[in-house]
Amino acid sequence: MHEHDVIVVGAGGAGLRAAIxxxxxxxxxxMVTKLHPVRSHTGAAEGGINAALRDxxxxxxxxxxxxxxxxxxxxxxxxxTLAQDAPEEVIQxxxxxxPFSREDDGRVSQRPFGGLSFPRTTYAGAETGHxxxxxxxxxxxxxxxxxxxxxxxxxxxxxxxxxPENRVCHGCAAYDIKSGEIVGFRARNGVILATxxxxxxxxxTTNAVANTGDGPAMAYRAGVPVEDMEFVQFHPTTLPSxxxxxxxxxxxxxxxxxxxxxxxxxxxxxxxxNAGELASRDVVSRAELTEVNEGRGINDEYVYLDMRHLGxxxxxxxxxxxxxxxxxxxxxxxxxxxxxxxxxxxYHMGGIETSEHGETCITGLYAAGECACAxxxxxxxxxxxxxxxxxxxxxxxxHHAAGRDLGEAQVPTGPSAATEPExxxxxxxxxxxxxxxxxxVAADGALVEPAEVVDYAVESERQRVEDMLERDGTNHAEIxxxxxxxxxxxxxxxxxxxxxxxxxxxxxxxRERYQNVAVSDPSRTFNTDLIHxxxxxxxxxxxxxxxxxxxxxxxxxxxxxxxxHQERKDDEWLKHTMxxxxxxxxxxxxxxxxxxGEEKEYEPKVRSY
Amino acid sequence: xxxxxxxxxxxTESEETSEHQxxxxxxxxxxxxxxxxxxxxxxxxxxxxxxxxxxxxxEVEGKKDPRFDTFEVPFYxxxxxxxxxxxxxxxxxxxxxxxxxxxxxxxxxxxxxVNGRQQLGxxxxxxxxxWPVRIEPLPHAEVVKDLVVDMEHFYDQMEAxxxxxxxxxxxxxxxxxxxxxxxxxxxxxxRCIWCSACMSSCNIAAGDNEYLGPAAxxxxxxxxxxxxxxxxxxxxxxxxxxxxxxxxxxxxxFSCTEVCPKDIPLTEHxxxxxxxxxxxxxxxx
Numbered sequence: 053m054h055e056h057d058v059i060v061v062g063a064g065g066a067g068l069r070a071a072i073x074x075x076x077x078x079x080x081x082x083m084v085t086k087l088h089p090v091r092s093h094t095g096a097a098e099g100g101i102n103a104a105l106r107d108x109x110x111x112x113x114x115x116x117x118x119x120x121x122x123x124x125x126x127x128x129x130x131x132x133t134l135a136q137d138a139p140e141e142v143i144q145x146x147x148x149x150x151p152f153s154r155e156d157d158g159r160v161s162q163r164p165f166g167g168l169s170f171p172r173t174t175y176a177g178a179e180t181g182h183x184x185x186x187x188x189x190x191x192x193x194x195x196x197x198x199x200x201x202x203x204x205x206x207x208x209x210x211x212x213x214x215x216p217e218n219r220v221c222h223g224c225a226a227y228d229i230k231s232g233e234i235v236g237f238r239a240r241n242g243v244i245l246a247t248x249x250x251x252x253x254x255x256x257t258t259n260a261v262a263n264t265g266d267g268p269a270m271a272y273r274a275g276v277p278v279e280d281m282e283f284v285q286f287h288p289t290t291l292p293s294x295x296x297x298x299x300x301x302x303x304x305x306x307x308x309x310x311x312x313x314x315x316x317x318x319x320x321x322x323x324x325x326n327a328g329e330l331a332s333r334d335v336v337s338r339a340e341l342t343e344v345n346e347g348r349g350i351n352d353e354y355v356y357l358d359m360r361h362l363g364x365x366x367x368x369x370x371x372x373x374x375x376x377x378x379x380x381x382x383x384x385x386x387x388x389x390x391x392x393x394x395x396x397x398x399y400h401m402g403g404i405e406t407s408e409h410g411e412t413c414i415t416g417l418y419a420a421g422e423c424a425c426a427x428x429x430x431x432x433x434x435x436x437x438x439x440x441x442x443x444x445x446x447x448x449x450x451h452h453a454a455g456r457d458l459g460e461a462q463v464p465t466g467p468s469a470a471t472e473p474e475x476x477x478x479x480x481x482x483x484x485x486x487x488x489x490x491x492x493v494a495a496d497g498a499l500v501e502p503a504e505v506v507d508y509a510v511e512s513e514r515q516r517v518e519d520m521l522e523r524d525g526t527n528h529a530e531i532x533x534x535x536x537x538x539x540x541x542x543x544x545x546x547x548x549x550x551x552x553x554x555x556x557x558x559x560x561x562x563r564e565r566y567q568n569v570a571v572s573d574p575s576r577t578f579n580t581d582l583i584h585x586x587x588x589x590x591x592x593x594x595x596x597x598x599x600x601x602x603x604x605x606x607x608x609x610x611x612x613x614x615x616x617h618q619e620r621k622d623d624e625w626l627k628h629t630m631x632x633x634x635x636x637x638x639x640x641x642x643x644x645x646x647x648x649g650e651e652k653e654y655e656p657k658v659r660s661y
Numbered sequence: 662x663x664x665x666x667x668x669x670x671x672x673t674e675s676e677e678t679s680e681h682q683x684x685x686x687x688x689x690x691x692x693x694x695x696x697x698x699x700x701x702x703x704x705x706x707x708x709x710x711x712x713x714x715x716x717x718x719x720e721v722e723g724k725k726d727p728r729f730d731t732f733e734v735p736f737y738x739x740x741x742x743x744x745x746x747x748x749x750x751x752x753x754x755x756x757x758x759x760x761x762x763x764x765x766x767x768x769x770x771x772x773x774x775v776n777g778r779q780q781l782g783x784x785x786x787x788x789x790x791x792w793p794v795r796i797e798p799l800p801h802a803e804v805v806k807d808l809v810v811d812m813e814h815f816y817d818q819m820e821a822x823x824x825x826x827x828x829x830x831x832x833x834x835x836x837x838x839x840x841x842x843x844x845x846x847x848x849x850x851x852r853c854i855w856c857s858a859c860m861s862s863c864n865i866a867a868g869d870n871e872y873l874g875p876a877a878x879x880x881x882x883x884x885x886x887x888x889x890x891x892x893x894x895x896x897x898x899x900x901x902x903x904x905x906x907x908x909x910x911x912x913x914x915f916s917c918t919e920v921c922p923k924d925i926p927l928t929e930h931x932x933x934x935x936x937x938x939x940x941x942x943x944x945x946x
Contacts, residue, residue, distance in 0.1 A: 096765060
């Protein structure tokens with residue numbers, strides 16, 4: 053068993069920042085990660101990092117834009133923290149050597165982005181995430197922080213108290229991918245989950261193949277509620293054949309969207325008369341699909357994004373990476389022809405419920421980054437707000453887990469923050485485990501000694517893996533493919549009651565088939581068949597929470613559109629959807645949105661662009 | 662104190678950069694045209710492509726002796742080498758093992774030896790290759806299983822050049838200044854995704870295990886040329902790459918530059934560091 057003060061699970065942007073912060077506090081930190089840190093999906097982020105750095109801008113404007121962009125489903129204390137900490141964190145990155153794009157006076161450049169009232173998106177070409185990831189990994193190397201790479205964490209080691217709020221996390225169990233051993237990791241102070249996105253729930257996504265929602269699924273099954281899972285962001289500009297992302301920076305620099313009639317539809321069809329292409333992502337995604345559905349798409353599938361008029365020089369200076377992506381993955385040279393684009397799954401606003409300090413309701417368990425939901429994005433994330441979230445909340449989780457007192461959290465967490473249960477949701481099938489007795493559910497608080505808790509997690513995981521290796525049965529790939537298709541068809545940009553129910557039925561079928569899943573590769577060495585099989589279970593659990601949350605929320609807010617409910621219902625729905633895993637069954641309840649900031653209360657307004 | 666020696670930042674240099682870019686784009690256009698022609702040749706709707714994939718597993722009977730397995734996978738327009746491997750794994754043999762994640766040429770995990778050349782599986786189009794396509798693990802690295810190689814040595818070499826920004830003087834509360842020209846100068850070097858294709862293609866690295874290799878030297882270049890680190894640090898960095906197994910081992914064969922999936926002019930960077938090192942030494946004589 054390996055033992056450290058702080059264990060960070062995942063080594064993308066949030067994980068690296070958390071590890072550096074914990075190291076700064078003097079803690080003995082280790083990162084346990086399924087990919088080598090530089091392989092993390094943060095590297096694929098293109099556009100930039102929002103931070104109020106310049107005269108004429110301030111954190112309050114950033115907070116206001118974020119609150120509005122969230123469609124008033126963000127929690128003000130978390131959003132204000134994001135806006136307040138971002139400038140210092142971005143300067144910190146620059147001081148670590150990050151190669152930001154520069155102005156003539158040598159200062160870092162900033163550009164306009166969708167939904168922002170000031171051009172506050174700091175960037176490094178159209179490969180900001182790559183530079184962010186590498187710059188932070190360099191700092192991890194410099195500090196000599198221990199990295200266990202290619203170790204797949206598949207289970208948290210949590211005490212078995214009946215009430216999740218009494219449970220303590222003492223570490224985790226991980227599969228050493230190279231040797232095939234299941235290894236225990238004990239964390240003396242805390243475990244920080246920073247496992248990133250879960251886009252593999254869908255079949256057309258900008259996300260990496262490794263983004264399978266491992267963190268949220270593990271935390272959920274250990275008793276931490278997941279929050280606002282119905283809010284999935286679809287990015288309006290992804291390449292049709294692969295889902296590769298074309299940065300919002302293209303529109304930020306002046307790129308134009310048009311349909312098969314050659315119309316600049318954002319204006320001509322009145323989707324966003326002021327902001328046009330730079331309206332927020334949910335607005336643009338719906339506009340594109342509406343064009344396609346009304347017969348004005350190209351090949352009934354996509355629209356065009358045109359940046360030719362920007363001129364070669366500007367394109368090379370600020371968006372060169374886009375030329376390579378369009379060429380290599382779509383065979384289009386965007387300097388001389390428009391790029392085909394369509395919406396694709398991009399980001400999950402929902403995730404593991406945390407306070408603004410990164411704490412979950414389980415003592416010693418933290419989460420940060422895309423896998424977490426400190427609730428800064430609400431129902432729709434603004435472009436350029438994912439990277440500041442990584443560094444701000446990664447740092448806070450790292451400091452807190454290593455012992456720094458961050459004061460009392462303003463955002464309440466855990467089942468005791470519930471205000472009302474959801475009862476009466478009409479689901480076509482019983483969601484959750486098929487046989488609750490199979491699930492490792494809480495017992496009586498007998499298992500509390502740290503080392504024992506970790507040993508128990510390792511033993512349970514070893515048993516699960518052996519069972520899958522020994523039996524004959526279904527291959528995970530078949531189940532995963534059906535799950536992804538069902539989600540794309542039924543829980544996409546446009547949502548209807550019937551299709552959401554259809555998705556829940558397919559998810560249930562996937563669960564049934566998964567009971568019989570088997571790993572056919574008998575090898576212990578680098579068994580990717582086994583990893584993908586474990587991941588597929590996580591995808592099933594995550595997909596179910598998305599579909600359940602979406603079915604329950606009968607209103608139209610941010611990224612969540614319902615055909616029969618074309619309005620935001622503030623009286624009824626100014627609240628977060630919470631789902632917790634109780635005795636193997638998902639249970640829905642709600643908690644109120646915190647609109648009260650440090651000095652002012654944010655008043656919900658109509659969102660127009 | 663010595664002063665920092667800077668390559669003159671002239672118009673010609675930025676013109677050169679732009680020429681590079683133009684050249685890269687022209688190459689891409691040419692590849693796209695070839696691709697279209699090749700795809701036109703493959704007009705049969707039920708076309709398949711055969712891939713011959715290297716297989717080895719140290720602990721499984723029957724796979725301990727390395728061999729090639731042939732898979733016949735359906736071909737479609739836009740199909741990449743990675744797509745073909747994923748198809749073969751998901752439909753024919755789930756034990757087929759390879760690294761991959763972002764499938765958009767930024768995570769650097771799927772560098773493979775395809776038809777005798779180091780390439781990223783995700784950005785190599787099947788139509789650009791001679792069929793059947795032969796897929797092997799990167800040469801000059803220990804094979805862990807099938808197409809997966811041990812990357813430890815590569816990582817060790819990367820870490821040997823102190824791959825992190827170091828400076829003593831930082832402005833408080835605001836960013837350091839950096840000229841656009843200087844940022845442009847280091848830009849290509851910062852694009853490295855650690856795929857290790859260059860290291861695998863380098864004859865010198867194959868024969869000298871201690872040679873830092875193109876990627877690590879490029880990493881040193883990235884910092885040595887960054888004006889924000891200052892003159893003293895630059896001397897320190899030049900000392901690191903001047904060691905016995907550093908820049909002087911490079912024999913300018915350009916294989917690293919040829920295979921780099923991010924178009925980094927690696928050989929040029931190594932040559933430039935050699936020049937800088939000479940100039941820096943001359944100062945003290």
